[in-house]
Amino acid sequence: METKDIKGLATKYLTRNYGRQPIVLVKGRRSSVWDAEGKKYLDFVSGIAVMNLGHNFAPVNKAIQKQMSTLAHVSNLYYTEPQVEYAQALVDKMHKGKLFFCNSGAEATEAALKLVRRHSIETFEDKARTEIIAFKGSFHGRTMGALSLTGQDGIKKEGFGPMLSSVKFVPYGDLEAVEKAINKKTCAVILEPVQGEGGVNVPKHSFVQGLAKLCTANKIQLIFDEVQTGFGRTGKLFAFEHFRVKPGIVIMAKGIANGYPMGVMFAKDDVAKSFVPGTHASTFGGSPPACAGALVALEEITRPELLENVRTMGRYMLLKLTGMKRSVPTLKQVRGIGLMIGVELGIPGEKMVKECANAGLLLNCVNEKVIRFLPPLNVTKQEVDKALNIFGKVLGV
Numbered sequence: 001m002e003t004k005d006i007k008g009l010a011t012k013y014l015t016r017n018y019g020r021q022p023i024v025l026v027k028g029r030r031s032s033v034w035d036a037e038g039k040k041y042l043d044f045v046s047g048i049a050v051m052n053l054g055h056n057f058a059p060v061n062k063a064i065q066k067q068m069s070t071l072a073h074v075s076n077l078y079y080t081e082p083q084v085e086y087a088q089a090l091v092d093k094m095h096k097g098k099l100f101f102c103n104s105g106a107e108a109t110e111a112a113l114k115l116v117r118r119h120s121i122e123t124f125e126d127k128a129r130t131e132i133i134a135f136k137g138s139f140h141g142r143t144m145g146a147l148s149l150t151g152q153d154g155i156k157k158e159g160f161g162p163m164l165s166s167v168k169f170v171p172y173g174d175l176e177a178v179e180k181a182i183n184k185k186t187c188a189v190i191l192e193p194v195q196g197e198g199g200v201n202v203p204k205h206s207f208v209q210g211l212a213k214l215c216t217a218n219k220i221q222l223i224f225d226e227v228q229t230g231f232g233r234t235g236k237l238f239a240f241e242h243f244r245v246k247p248g249i250v251i252m253a254k255g256i257a258n259g260y261p262m263g264v265m266f267a268k269d270d271v272a273k274s275f276v277p278g279t280h281a282s283t284f285g286g287s288p289p290a291c292a293g294a295l296v297a298l299e300e301i302t303r304p305e306l307l308e309n310v311r312t313m314g315r316y317m318l319l320k321l322t323g324m325k326r327s328v329p330t331l332k333q334v335r336g337i338g339l340m341i342g343v344e345l346g347i348p349g350e351k352m353v354k355e356c357a358n359a360g361l362l363l364n365c366v367n368e369k370v371i372r373f374l375p376p377l378n379v380t381k382q383e384v385d386k387a388l389n390i391f392g393k394v395l396g397v
């Protein structure tokens with residue numbers, strides 16, 4: 001099918017909720033993708049932090065294919081070995097707790113939202129702790145509960161109201177504001193350890209550590225949204241490790257199974273016990289192929305050399321991009337951690353994203369002015385140099 005025909009069919013048959021680049025992608029390998037005309041691009045979007053091991057990572061693909069032809073789906077009315085095997089492997093890398101499997105980040109957010117409410121209602125005598133504190137600039141998903149926790153107005157929320165009324169938004173990084181927002185009805189705080197869609201905002205260690213202490217002191221659950229930061233993206237398996245805190249609830253998705261849809265909510269045992277039969281469910285959650293792929297992905301992501309590559313390449317990119325700042329006045333700030341990097345411009349970034357794509361580099365723009373770099377975790381220095389060279393030329397360095 002020709003590119004123009006594919007675009008025509010998309011216009012005719014698909015809802016119009018995505019602002020797409022005029023590119024039809026047909027195949028990928030490691031950090032590269034090819035379009036229908038055979039043009040090669042360096043992919044520094046990685047399916048928005050999903051293809052952490054790069055495109056077409058054979059060990060994960062093989063595990064999924066093998067499981068598909070053995071047993072693809074049976075529902076959670078039964079037990080399967082891949083599900084418990086993966087659950088054990090993942091919890092072993094975290095701290096004591098239990099998992100609920102689903103299929104996306106928004107679903108993991110919903111699971112956490114339901115769990116903290118039910119847990120607080122079972123725990124406190126006044127039975128009235130239903131409020132959640134979330135942060136301005138946050139993003140937790142597009143379903144109604146997750147959207148209600150998302151601290152970004154504009155097109156994300158406009159026209160979809162009313163949102164859940166029991167959510168209070170405070171500035172990201174402002175511990176005092178959290179303290180002031182807490183009251184007798186607060187049951188949880190939800191935090192992205194690095195805000196992704198909000199513009200790659202990295203908080204101070206003292207803020208995250210202080211928040212963890214504040215939540216413990218007030219018997220409030222702290223939900224870490226690691227949907228974007230998890231699975232090696234920041235140079236550790238989970239971003240919470242940088243801050244030396246052990247969150248009671250962690251939500252995950254995106255990079256878990258290197259392209260196979262999957263979501264997970266982790267909760268420590270005393271909170272997880274509030275989910276009893278019938279309280280929550282997902283038809284596809286924890287399917288055998290997803291778990292088989294995720295197990296192989298986890299083994300690969302936790303290889304020390306891979307995580308070291310994330311840290312080294314991340315530092316190198318920060319250094320190089322910061323260097324560009326000196327000669328380019330439109331480049332306002334470079335920030336990030338590991339291979340989650342944002343370049344804030346003084347002007348809207350969409351034009352630059354298009355120019356980079358024309359020159360063979362895929363990037364995306366968040367929060368209007370922040371160009372985001374999310375290459376696969378096994379990206380090479382050669383690929384990074386090539387990408388920075390393209391970006392620099394487009395910037396006019």
Ligand SMILES: Cc1ncc(COP(=O)(O)O)c(C=O)c1O
Pocket residue numbers: 048103104105106107109139140141142192196197225226227228253254
């Ligand atoms: C931090 C965070 N949480 C939740 C989500 C929602 O995930 P999904 O699109 O899989 O529902 C995203 C997606 O970008 C995210 O970045």
